[in-house]
Amino acid sequence: MRILLTGAAGFLGSHLSSRLVSEGHKVIGVDNLSTGRIQFLSKALDNDSFSFVRLDLFTDDFDELITDVDIIYHFAANADVRFGVSRPRRDVIQNTLVTHHLLEAARRQGVSKFVFASTGSVYGDAFIIPTPEDCPFPVQTSLYGASKVAAEGLVTAYSTAYGIQSYIFRFVSILGPRYSHGHVFDFYKQLKTDGEILKVLGDGRQRKSYLHIQDCIGGIDIGINLGADLVNLFNLGTDMVCSVNESIDVICRHIGCSPQLDYSGGDRGWVGDSPLIHLDTAKINALGWVPRYTIQQSIISTVDYLVHNQWLLENGDT
Amino acid sequence: MRILLTGAAGFLGSHLSSRLVSEGHKVIGVDNLSTGRIQFLSKALDNDSFSFVRLDLFTDDFDELITDVDIIYHFAANADVRFGVSRPRRDVIQNTLVTHHLLEAARRQGVSKFVFASTGSVYGDAFIIPTPEDCPFPVQTSLYGASKVAAEGLVTAYSTAYGIQSYIFRFVSILGPRYSHGHVFDFYKQLKTDGEILKVLGDGRQRKSYLHIQDCIGGIDIGINLGADLVNLFNLGTDMVCSVNESIDVICRHIGCSPQLDYSGGDRGWVGDSPLIHLDTAKINALGWVPRYTIQQSIISTVDYLVHNQWLLENGDT
Numbered sequence: 001m002r003i004l005l006t007g008a009a010g011f012l013g014s015h016l017s018s019r020l021v022s023e024g025h026k027v028i029g030v031d032n033l034s035t036g037r038i039q040f041l042s043k044a045l046d047n048d049s050f051s052f053v054r055l056d057l058f059t060d061d062f063d064e065l066i067t068d069v070d071i072i073y074h075f076a077a078n079a080d081v082r083f084g085v086s087r088p089r090r091d092v093i094q095n096t097l098v099t100h101h102l103l104e105a106a107r108r109q110g111v112s113k114f115v116f117a118s119t120g121s122v123y124g125d126a127f128i129i130p131t132p133e134d135c136p137f138p139v140q141t142s143l144y145g146a147s148k149v150a151a152e153g154l155v156t157a158y159s160t161a162y163g164i165q166s167y168i169f170r171f172v173s174i175l176g177p178r179y180s181h182g183h184v185f186d187f188y189k190q191l192k193t194d195g196e197i198l199k200v201l202g203d204g205r206q207r208k209s210y211l212h213i214q215d216c217i218g219g220i221d222i223g224i225n226l227g228a229d230l231v232n233l234f235n236l237g238t239d240m241v242c243s244v245n246e247s248i249d250v251i252c253r254h255i256g257c258s259p260q261l262d263y264s265g266g267d268r269g270w271v272g273d274s275p276l277i278h279l280d281t282a283k284i285n286a287l288g289w290v291p292r293y294t295i296q297q298s299i300i301s302t303v304d305y306l307v308h309n310q311w312l313l314e315n316g317d318t
Numbered sequence: 319m320r321i322l323l324t325g326a327a328g329f330l331g332s333h334l335s336s337r338l339v340s341e342g343h344k345v346i347g348v349d350n351l352s353t354g355r356i357q358f359l360s361k362a363l364d365n366d367s368f369s370f371v372r373l374d375l376f377t378d379d380f381d382e383l384i385t386d387v388d389i390i391y392h393f394a395a396n397a398d399v400r401f402g403v404s405r406p407r408r409d410v411i412q413n414t415l416v417t418h419h420l421l422e423a424a425r426r427q428g429v430s431k432f433v434f435a436s437t438g439s440v441y442g443d444a445f446i447i448p449t450p451e452d453c454p455f456p457v458q459t460s461l462y463g464a465s466k467v468a469a470e471g472l473v474t475a476y477s478t479a480y481g482i483q484s485y486i487f488r489f490v491s492i493l494g495p496r497y498s499h500g501h502v503f504d505f506y507k508q509l510k511t512d513g514e515i516l517k518v519l520g521d522g523r524q525r526k527s528y529l530h531i532q533d534c535i536g537g538i539d540i541g542i543n544l545g546a547d548l549v550n551l552f553n554l555g556t557d558m559v560c561s562v563n564e565s566i567d568v569i570c571r572h573i574g575c576s577p578q579l580d581y582s583g584g585d586r587g588w589v590g591d592s593p594l595i596h597l598d599t600a601k602i603n604a605l606g607w608v609p610r611y612t613i614q615q616s617i618i619s620t621v622d623y624l625v626h627n628q629w630l631l632e633n634g635d636t
Contacts, residue, residue, distance in 0.1 A: 096468060097410075100407075104407070133455065136454065137451065139474045139549050140471035140472075141478045143472070145471070146474070150467070150468030150471055153465075153467045154458075156464070157459065157463065158406075160458075231457055
């Protein structure tokens with residue numbers, strides 16, 4: 001199939017690029033390289049089935065790129081939930097409006113399938129834990145979650161209006177090679193500079209579920225191959241949760257340090273942070289998907305990658 | 319209090335203008351008059367506590383209007399669910415982006431309360447009927463619903479991020495004086511031209527709940543006065559439903575005609591139409607609100623208004 005993949009040079013997008021090309025698809029990867037890294041695509045670029053186009057999905061036209069495309073994987077996004085309060089326009093533009101631009105182009109060019117990378121943040125402070133896809137209608141607590149739920153609504157409305165089959169994945173935080181923002185990255189970077197002290201947002205007791213990038217990519221693959229509805233909506237996460245403190249413990253033992261912990265305090269790391277994110281994945285499990293990595297293994301895999309890719313520390317996402 | 323009311327010259331907005339002024343508030347009404355009508359404000363404009371500013375909330379700046387405002391009532395919207403498919407940008411701009419512009423201005427100017435007119439359409443094809451506010455997370459089936467749920471998400475995220483107290487009302491269709499779009503308007507206009515035949519979208523069996531404008535305004539008043547949470551979310555509707563065929567029967571008996579009915583067919587009037595909208599209003603009922611008009615009374619009140627305001631027939635919303 002011919003695939004347009006947005007955010008191709010990002011953490012998830014670059015892994016997906018490799019996977020899709022290895023499955024025999026023709027992939028056009030696009031990215032504005034604002035946070036994506038062309039280095040992540042070095043292997044994919046060796047393959048004739050992969051082409052890369054640098055463009056901005058908000059300001060540039062891209063209709064001609066998708067005239068023959070069968071499926072759009074929309075993975076470009078502002079992926080950091082933490083900075084919504086200080087940059088309230090960014091989530092709306094990069095997550096909601098860019099998704100609308102893509103849907104409009106898909107409609108005009110007759111693209112028949114649309115895959116969207118959403119987030120467990122759309123559940124806000126969930127009333128049910130673990131949270132299933134059809135949990136009580138949530139109230140948005142972050143601009144990031146709001147911008148993603150807005151995009152989800154557009155995707156599904158376009159499915160109804162124009163028959164574009166959609167696949168929406170709500171992820172927990174993803175870890176593994178090429179991970180370049182979030183708490184493991186921040187902690188490792190801090191400890192690399194000074195192993196004696198570690199600044200921690202919140203009280204360290206926030207609990208999250210983390211998924212390894214390879215499990216994530218496998219889940220997306222299964223969801224798309226086996227999801228047969230007009231709108232296919234799946235949670236992707238592990239059956240476990242890990243507190244920030246437990247995560248710190250795994251990191252410190254792995255790299256061999258025991259810093260003093262300096263908590264900013266409160267039960268949330270930032271405004272709009274959820275003290276507990278744990279998704280019910282029974283729906284995708286029923287299709288045969290189970291993650292292979294434990295959270296601890298995912299954390300160690302991430303740290304090992306950072307150890308061998310110090311260049312990333314100087315250029316993490318902000 | 320000092321109030322900014324958007325969509326002030328619209329159906330709901332103009333009734334709200336009168337109510338708020340009569341309660342002793344200072345009201346700045348804004349409207350771009352794209353579908354609003356200055357005639358609807360003729361009484362309000364006689365009052366020194368009401369001022370009107372014609373402006374476009376998408377393209378114009380309006381910060382200076384709200385420097386001293388205590389509360390924003392955001393009722394400007396593209397209010398017609400039916401045309402989403404043919405005009406896919408309109409809902410996104412007029413409903414989602416304009417709401418974001420207003421929230422940004424509210425944040426900059428320190429406005430402490432934000433009232434938002436949402437819709438029962440956010441429930442899509444609801445899994446629970448009557449549908450409570452915390453029903454299972456719905457899938458959007460119309461661009462209108464998607465644009466409103468997107469705006470709701472932004473409003474609540476701004477509540478969390480900046481402490482702006484919010485009041486969101488999810489309405490069924492509203493009827494009564496000044497009603498100028500939707501099925502009663504369309505049917506009356508058709509019958510006025512030719513009482514022998516009536517074109518009906520769908521199979522006439524779609525069932526909806528309708529609320530009289532006076533009951534709606536009363537519900538908003540109670541919700542705002544008694545809702546004490548940071549985010550206050552209320553359904554507003556009646557405990558009854560009425561099929562399109564029953565509605566036709568009421569209209570025809572009232573004006574004395576018996577047309578042949580020409581159905582377009584199917585269980586939906588348009589793409590994204592819900593065959594049944596019926597909201598659970600237990601939450602606002604618990605605060606003491608009960609609607610006074612039956613659906614039949616609301617239909618008759620609407621027809622009577624149209625009979626005495628034929629000018630509106632030539633200028634209905636499209």
